[in-house]
Amino acid sequence: LTRDALLFTAEHLDLPCKADQVASLMKAYGQLMPFPEVSSVLASLCDCKKAILSNGTSGMLEAVVRNSGLEHEFAAILSVESLRLFKPRPEVYQLAVDTLSIPKERIGFVSSNCWDACGAQHFGFKSFWINRGSAPLDRLGTRPAHILTNLQALPGLLYMGKPSLAHHPDRHDATGDPHVHACFFQLFGILRGVLRKNLWHGVGEFKFAGIGLL
Numbered sequence: 001l002t003r004d005a006l007l008f009t010a011e012h013l014d015l016p017c018k019a020d021q022v023a024s025l026m027k028a029y030g031q032l033m034p035f036p037e038v039s040s041v042l043a044s045l046c047d048c049k050k051a052i053l054s055n056g057t058s059g060m061l062e063a064v065v066r067n068s069g070l071e072h073e074f075a076a077i078l079s080v081e082s083l084r085l086f087k088p089r090p091e092v093y094q095l096a097v098d099t100l101s102i103p104k105e106r107i108g109f110v111s112s113n114c115w116d117a118c119g120a121q122h123f124g125f126k127s128f129w130i131n132r133g134s135a136p137l138d139r140l141g142t143r144p145a146h147i148l149t150n151l152q153a154l155p156g157l158l159y160m161g162k163p164s165l166a167h168h169p170d171r172h173d174a175t176g177d178p179h180v181h182a183c184f185f186q187l188f189g190i191l192r193g194v195l196r197k198n199l200w201h202g203v204g205e206f207k208f209a210g211i212g213l214l
Helices: 002-012 019-029 038-044 058-068 090-100 114-123 154-158
Strands: 049-054 076-079 107-111 126-130 146-148 182-185
Touching: 002 019, 038 154, 049 058, 049 090, 058 076, 076 090, 090 107, 090 114, 090 182, 107 114, 114 126
Parallel strands: 049 076, 049 182, 107 126, 107 182, 126 146
Antiparallel strands: none
16 A cells, blocks of 8 residues: 555656665665654653554554564554554544453544544544644544644643642643543654655655555
8 A cells, every 4th residue: 555655646746756766665664763752752651551553554564663663662553454444444443442442532542644633533532633744634524632743742631640740730630631541653643754865866855654644
């Protein structure tokens, strides 16, 4: 799917895309690195089960998470591969519920895609759209519970009942939810989806998040 999306995008934008360029881009896809705040934020969510829920294949997801050095942070890495359906189909979000045996109302969902965060919110998750690029809100009839520019505010908004947070009521009195027991992450909410122009000569920065549908 990702390769097909890459080729479609190149054709749509009338960009050259030779076989060696495709191979380089697909290889780089498995070597994406976390955004600067990700490691510390994930570590701070020690009272919360964390998992990946993605439209990517199992093999690709396991490779990219392993190469990022974050594999120890996640209790599960879930792909839509077994369902043969894609987000925002509700069956995909239900896979998260069934895997961790936690009610959907007690699951947080973090995504860099607005449509994904909206789909998760409509399903019943508490969703967080990580809008690092100041994109406009998708007009889908619903909206994420929270819109953030990065993950730094996430621990305070999830609020796991830690004493350190209890002494700062302004961090959770209006938006915190002490009943969130698990949080699922879409891949590009935590990993850099930008490749430099040396991988695609003459194009400049190429945003995988726009074509990967993960």
